[in-house]
Amino acid sequence: MEDVSRRFRVRDEPTLTLRDLLVHPRRKPREIWALRDVTLQIEPGEAVGLIGRNGSGKTTLLRLVAGIFSPTSGTVVAGGSIASLLELGAGFHPDFTGRENVYLNAAIHGLKRDYVRARMDDIVEFAELQQFIDLPVRTYSAGMYVRLGFAVATHLQPDVLLLDEVFAVGDEVFQRKCFERIFDFKQKGGTIVFVSHDAPSVARLCERAVLLNDGRLEMDGPTAEALALYHRLLAGEHDPAERRAGLREWGSGEVRVIRVALRAVDGEERREFSSGEPLAVEVVLAAETDVPAPLLSLELRDAAGTFLGGASQPVEEAGWGSGPGERTLVFELDRLPIAEGRFGIGIVVSDASGARLYHHLDAAAELVVRPEGPETRGALLLDGRWSIRAPSAAPGR
Amino acid sequence: MVGVYADLLRYRELFTSLFQRELRARFKGSVLGLGWYLAYPLVLMGAYTVVFSVLWQAVELRYYPLFLLSGLAPWVFFSTALQSASRSLLLSAPLVKRVRFPRQLVPLSVTATHLVTLVVMLAVLVPINLVLLPETRDTIWLVFPLGLVLVALTSGLALIVACANVFFRDVEHLISALLLPWFFLTPILYTFESLPGAIQNHGTLIEVLRYGNFFTPLVEAIRDPLYFGRLPEAGDVLYSVVAASVALALGAFVFRKVDDDLAVEL
Numbered sequence: 001m002e003d004v005s006r007r008f009r010v011r012d013e014p015t016l017t018l019r020d021l022l023v024h025p026r027r028k029p030r031e032i033w034a035l036r037d038v039t040l041q042i043e044p045g046e047a048v049g050l051i052g053r054n055g056s057g058k059t060t061l062l063r064l065v066a067g068i069f070s071p072t073s074g075t076v077v078a079g080g081s082i083a084s085l086l087e088l089g090a091g092f093h094p095d096f097t098g099r100e101n102v103y104l105n106a107a108i109h110g111l112k113r114d115y116v117r118a119r120m121d122d123i124v125e126f127a128e129l130q131q132f133i134d135l136p137v138r139t140y141s142a143g144m145y146v147r148l149g150f151a152v153a154t155h156l157q158p159d160v161l162l163l164d165e166v167f168a169v170g171d172e173v174f175q176r177k178c179f180e181r182i183f184d185f186k187q188k189g190g191t192i193v194f195v196s197h198d199a200p201s202v203a204r205l206c207e208r209a210v211l212l213n214d215g216r217l218e219m220d221g222p223t224a225e226a227l228a229l230y231h232r233l234l235a236g237e238h239d240p241a242e243r244r245a246g247l248r249e250w251g252s253g254e255v256r257v258i259r260v261a262l263r264a265v266d267g268e269e270r271r272e273f274s275s276g277e278p279l280a281v282e283v284v285l286a287a288e289t290d291v292p293a294p295l296l297s298l299e300l301r302d303a304a305g306t307f308l309g310g311a312s313q314p315v316e317e318a319g320w321g322s323g324p325g326e327r328t329l330v331f332e333l334d335r336l337p338i339a340e341g342r343f344g345i346g347i348v349v350s351d352a353s354g355a356r357l358y359h360h361l362d363a364a365a366e367l368v369v370r371p372e373g374p375e376t377r378g379a380l381l382l383d384g385r386w387s388i389r390a391p392s393a394a395p396g397r
Numbered sequence: 398m399v400g401v402y403a404d405l406l407r408y409r410e411l412f413t414s415l416f417q418r419e420l421r422a423r424f425k426g427s428v429l430g431l432g433w434y435l436a437y438p439l440v441l442m443g444a445y446t447v448v449f450s451v452l453w454q455a456v457e458l459r460y461y462p463l464f465l466l467s468g469l470a471p472w473v474f475f476s477t478a479l480q481s482a483s484r485s486l487l488l489s490a491p492l493v494k495r496v497r498f499p500r501q502l503v504p505l506s507v508t509a510t511h512l513v514t515l516v517v518m519l520a521v522l523v524p525i526n527l528v529l530l531p532e533t534r535d536t537i538w539l540v541f542p543l544g545l546v547l548v549a550l551t552s553g554l555a556l557i558v559a560c561a562n563v564f565f566r567d568v569e570h571l572i573s574a575l576l577l578p579w580f581f582l583t584p585i586l587y588t589f590e591s592l593p594g595a596i597q598n599h600g601t602l603i604e605v606l607r608y609g610n611f612f613t614p615l616v617e618a619i620r621d622p623l624y625f626g627r628l629p630e631a632g633d634v635l636y637s638v639v640a641a642s643v644a645l646a647l648g649a650f651v652f653r654k655v656d657d658d659l660a661v662e663l
Contacts (some may be wrong), residue, residue: 067497068660082497095422107414109498 035071036215044080047192049202049209049223051230056212058195062162065193080159080191083109094138098129098148101137105152119155126177127138127151146176160191179204197364199227200303203342224342226273228366251359254291255278257347258326259284260364271365275339275372275381281331281365283347293320295354298331299346300361304381308343314352318339339373339381401556401649404499411498415506420513438518441473442466449586457591458563460529466522467624468585468616471544474515475551475612478508482555483562483569490663501652504559508552519544522623529651532626539622539629546641547615553644557651563662564655583612611640 035057042048050058064076092101106116124133127147196202209226211219219226261269261282297312344363424433446462458464482504489503505521536598562568589603607613618629
């Protein structure tokens with residue numbers, strides 16, 4: 001993509017009629033630039049994540065790649081066959097059976113009927129719809145709908161796979177299957193563009209991520225960094241609904257976490273630390289009103305979201321004072337007990353008894369730990385020494 | 398421009414799939430299912446025959462019902478195809494918005510499903526005419542090339558109407574409303590010659606109706622070999638061929654122009 005911009009004209013009434021042309025004078029519609037000057041190059045075999053807030057232009061970018069419409073300015077060049085999972089079950093006709101819809105869907109994507117016929121059994125098996133495949137699609141549950149859509153799309157064997165929030169639906173077993181399939185596809189050299197709000201999935205699948213903000217390309221680089229920037233942008237967003245959607249947070253809000261920073265021993269704010277290094281977690285809290293000293297907890301989770309450990313402390317001891325306003329609190333670790341990996345730090349602020357939750361913020365900060373040396377492996381740092389115990393009794397006893 | 402229609406060939410499997418989908422969807426779950434494609438035209442023809450031969454004869458013609466049906470068959474194809482086409486892109490919005498494919502196939506496949514009805518009607522009408530109207534035996538084959546002209550005209554207009562309806566949502570209603578008076582202004586139930594005093598008193602009006610309504614020459618051109626057993630007038634044929642070409646060209650032009658905006662507008 002080179003210098004791609006896409007403008008949409010948004011009108012107040014959704015549709016026009018001929019009457020509007022004659023009766024009402026033409027009102028100038030609002031212009032919205034969904035994308036602005038985006039330049040992006042993706043090589044075959046790459047898996048690129050596309051992240052950003054709602055309305056940042058991700059879906060528009062995906063549609064431009066899919067060729068559904070053209071950019072207002074700039075050029076888009078996409079080679080190879082493209083399959084898009086922009087919404088699962090696109091074009092399923094409710095009165096037709098699952099099987100008939102598979103043929104139709106495949107035909108839309110340009111596949112020959114014989115090709116599909118040969119793979120029909122695979123598709124049905126993947127979707128686990130053996131008993132339902134010959135029933136009309138309108139009788140399917142939402143989950144079955146999704147399974148069929150995904151089964152068809154992944155069997156299309158395209159060169160490029162465009163995924164838009166497809167893991168939002170389906171149960172865990174199915175999601176795992178989908179993930180495996182997509183991973184498989186990646187192994188075989190397929191190119192993937194993956195739009196998601198789910199940071200762990202993006203991190204697992206893509207080495208590279210592109211962050212869009214308000215239609216502009218904010219960052220294009222390693223996934224972890226793009227995700228960190230994304231979270232920072234989200235944290236700065238004051239709209240509570242937006243933050244909740246992106247950061248997975250909730251709470252009554254009397255005290256809010258505004259900012260979380262990880263600092264090294266010299267005060268420098270970093271995201272990457274060495275195993276065993278001293279670490280300080282700096283949390284800036286804002287109290288809307290005069291609230292007594294809350295209970296502040298820190299939660300450490302791995303990339304998959306598993307809770308690894310935490311620390312809880314009433315803030316009174318640190319000297320909370322009284323009155324509304326901001327306070328900065330620091331949690332200090334003398335030695336980071338982690339060997340290596342990517343972790344998320346969550347902050348939970350509740351009242352002193354723990355009963356009332358003010359703010360629970362998942363993934364407030366991201367932590368990347370580099371191993372100290374080649375022997376440092378795994379998640380935990382086990383700080384011990386081997387020694388030989390002197391024999392105290394007869395051996396073999 | 399040719400590319401717009403060439404895609405029909407290049408993507409013929411997709412076209413076939415869309416065609417089949419449209420065909421079966423219309424009567425899916427109904428008692429007769431696909432049988433309606435046979436029943437509907439037969440019932441239609443039967444009803445007109447009863448009304449206009451038994452109950453009321455509009456024009457003094459031998460086997461008036463056959464005269465009527467010869468003009469009716471092309472009209473039914475034209476009017477139903479246009480109405481369906483106008484809605485077609487709108488109804489396929491979910492598909493258009495998510496997958497890239499040549500979108501002109503949608504209104505064209507819908508038009509093709511109505512062609513099935515036309516073929517059925519002709520399959521019934523042609524043998525009957527051959528038997529009862531021996532003068533048609535020499536000329537009836539002309540119906541087929543002229544039928545192609547009809548299909549071309551209708552296809553071009555179908556494209557225009559389908560695209561227009563995406564941007565102005567009342568186009569489909571406008572078309573439906575226009576078709577009724579249009580039917581009566583076209584000499585299907587009657588001929589201009591047979592209207593009492595019309596030619597003498599309103600000569601110019603008749604001429605306007607004859608050539609202003611681009612469907613009239615086509616109906617006459619088809620009906621002449623199909624019912625009257627005579628060669629169609631050169632003027633009518635020329636007019637119709639030009640009209641069909643213009644329709645095709647205009648259809649392709651309009652489609653090309655708005656193709657990109659279709660996904661956005663839907």
